[in-house]
Amino acid sequence: MLSSPLVVQIPASMQMTDEQFFDFCQVNRELRIERNQFGEISIMPPTGGKTGNRNFSIAGQLYVWAEKDGTGICFDSNTGFKLSTGADRSPDVSWMKLERWNSLSAEQQEKFVPLCPDFVVELRSPSDNLKPLKEKMEEYMREPGVQLGLLIDRKHRRVYIYRPGIPDECLENPATVSDESVLPGFVLNMSKVW
Numbered sequence: 001m002l003s004s005p006l007v008v009q010i011p012a013s014m015q016m017t018d019e020q021f022f023d024f025c026q027v028n029r030e031l032r033i034e035r036n037q038f039g040e041i042s043i044m045p046p047t048g049g050k051t052g053n054r055n056f057s058i059a060g061q062l063y064v065w066a067e068k069d070g071t072g073i074c075f076d077s078n079t080g081f082k083l084s085t086g087a088d089r090s091p092d093v094s095w096m097k098l099e100r101w102n103s104l105s106a107e108q109q110e111k112f113v114p115l116c117p118d119f120v121v122e123l124r125s126p127s128d129n130l131k132p133l134k135e136k137m138e139e140y141m142r143e144p145g146v147q148l149g150l151l152i153d154r155k156h157r158r159v160y161i162y163r164p165g166i167p168d169e170c171l172e173n174p175a176t177v178s179d180e181s182v183l184p185g186f187v188l189n190m191s192k193v194w
Helices: 018-027 049-069 098-102 106-110 130-141
Strands: 006-008 032-035 041-044 072-075 093-097 119-124 148-153 158-163 166-172 176-178 187-189
Touching: 018 032, 049 072, 049 093, 049 119, 049 187, 072 098, 093 098, 119 130, 130 148, 130 158
Parallel strands: 119 148
Antiparallel strands: 006 041, 032 041, 072 093, 093 119, 148 158, 158 166, 176 187
16 A cells, blocks of 8 residues: 555656546546646555544535635545646645636536635645645645645644745644635634644
8 A cells, every 4th residue: 555645757758638637537536646747647545544534624614614604615635626837736625716616617617627726725644745745835825816725734733824925834733723814714623633
């Protein structure tokens, strides 16, 4: 069993188009696949039980807030987003404003979403290296439309908060995490995550 992503490098002559990559992911539905801006494909191992449960807790808390708030929609870790760099990413949990979502055609909504969400969350698994996750968060922050990102490191009880154009902020063992400017009224209860 894999403990870290398997990275597959594809020769330039064999690079897949966006449509081919989408089809590749569809026929390999049991795998969690991402593609970076250089065309390298990462196949992520399934999470362990604790990480999966904590990820579900984050998604559940965000979903409950989003249903009350009504200004956006949530996505789980199976959702692919096409970034402006050409990368295809799947944050663990994400949220997008309705007006951005509704600006997409029905076909765009059915494929990998051609926008980065407004809010992205990555939850570090015990086997994940922190550096690639931080690089992924920085990649998200360079995307048009993204406003907030959380990288949650359960192992060290840290939350790295990312906002476009400013250095990340690290919170040590916070009880809650919120950002009224992006997600008014949403408070992530970290006791359900640690």
